[in-house]
Amino acid sequence: MATSLNLRVNGRARRIRVDDPQMPLLYALRDDLGLKGPHFGCGLAQCGACTVHVAGEAVRSCRFPVADAANKPVTTLEGLSTGKKLHPLQQAFIAEQAVQCGYCINGMIMQAAALLAKHRRPSDAAIKQALAGNLCRCGTHVRIVRAVKRAAAMG
Numbered sequence: 001m002a003t004s005l006n007l008r009v010n011g012r013a014r015r016i017r018v019d020d021p022q023m024p025l026l027y028a029l030r031d032d033l034g035l036k037g038p039h040f041g042c043g044l045a046q047c048g049a050c051t052v053h054v055a056g057e058a059v060r061s062c063r064f065p066v067a068d069a070a071n072k073p074v075t076t077l078e079g080l081s082t083g084k085k086l087h088p089l090q091q092a093f094i095a096e097q098a099v100q101c102g103y104c105i106n107g108m109i110m111q112a113a114a115l116l117a118k119h120r121r122p123s124d125a126a127i128k129q130a131l132a133g134n135l136c137r138c139g140t141h142v143r144i145v146r147a148v149k150r151a152a153a154m155g
Contacts (some may be wrong), residue, residue: 001019002017002018003017003018003019003021003067004017005017005021005028005066005069005070006070006071007066007069007070007074008071008073008074009033009035009074009075009076009079010035010074010075010078011073011079014033016028016033016066018032018067021065021066021067022065022067023065023066024062024063024064024065024066025061025065025066025068025069026038026050026052026061026062026064027066028066028069029052029061029076035076035078036078037052037076037078038050038051038061038077038106039103039106039107040062041062041103041104041107041135042062042135043062043063044062044063045060045062045063046133046135047104047107047134047135048104048107048108048111048133048134048135049103049104049106049107049134049135050062050106050107051106051107051110051111052076053073053074053075053113053114054068054069054072054073055072056073056114056117057114058110058111058114075110077090077106077109077110080113087113088150088154088155089109089113089116089148089151091151091154092147092148092151092154093108093109095147096143096147096150097140097143098140098144098146098147099140100138100139100140101137101138104134104135104136104138107134108131108134108136111130111131111134112127112130112131112144114130115127115130115131115148116151116152120152120155121152122148122152124149127145127148128145131144131145131148
């Protein structure tokens with residue numbers, strides 16, 4: 001039996017119908033709402049490609065039940081920017097050329113945004129620790145750390 005859920009995604013009230021309230025939030029975001037920022041990576045909450053913010057906390061949406069997001073603010077990569085103005089992290093990742101294949105970047109940016117929300121000027125070690133659970137095989141880790149530091153400096 002389908003259930004209706006109220007979500008607040010990127011500042012907009014959305015209502016969706018789900019057959020299973022335990023369905024991953026990722027599926028609702030991508031399939032029902034058409035948001036393509038969060039990616040399906042491992043499906044086990046181990047790679048970070050699906051990271052979004054729920055009530056200000058970075059969560060792995062591939063394992064986060066959609067019902068647990070009901071009536072809470074959800075922010076995706078698309079919701080970080082305001083209008084046509086990119087978020088400082090998005091600007092910094094472009095400026096530092098921190099993207100190679102781009103698959104992990106959603107998770108890297110969303111995890112970094114959660115870090116910067118709590119620590120305005122993190123050290124290199126703090127950045128590396130915060131991003132350690134996000135897998136990237138392209139080897140742009142040095143550029144990613146530089147991008148997070150640049151965004152922190154942008155305020």
